[in-house]
Amino acid sequence: MILKVQKSILKSLEFLGFFDESMKVEIGKKSYLQVLSEAMADKMALKDHDRDLVIMRHEFGIHSPAENKNWKRISTMIASGDSKASGGYSIMSKTVGYTTAIATRLVLQNKISKRGVLSPIYPEIYEPILDELKSIGITMEESEELLACDDEMAKNGQA
Secondary structure (H helix, E strand, C coil): CHHHHHHHHHHHHHHCCCCCCCCCCCCCCCCHHHHHHHHHHHHCCCCCCCCCEEEEEEEEEEEECCCCEEEEEEEEEEEECCCCCCCCCCHHHHHHHHHHHHHHHHHHCCCCCCCCCCCCCCHHHHHHHHHHHHHCCCCCEEEEEECHHHHHHHHCCCC
16 A cells, blocks of 8 residues: 555656756755645646636534434535636636635625634624525535434334
């Protein structure tokens, strides 16, 4: 397994040009992160007709002690952006930019009463943002399933 991971890392570094003669870095002038970022920005930049794709999946295990049941809740988003040539925005720009803009507007309109650096765990923050994102087509598909082991317990009257 480790050998497979090492080969994958080496293949990625080769793709980014780290083994090319043209890759010259003066030691101490840039951090490792700066060198990596510049190589990635150069090699992985979107061309005018390219579109980006975001695939995001969250899986949550939920246990209800009162009902003695376990669920798995899954949230999935698959979305692609527009090409620069079409005059549109990348999906990364949309998901980050629109969310930030909506939150900023809510603060300026005093619709968010909490102050400071906050995680979006408060309904007064995330509900209006999610509603507006949904209205412009940015959504997560939600599904939930009772785990199989609990189905058996329910059949046997143990739940």
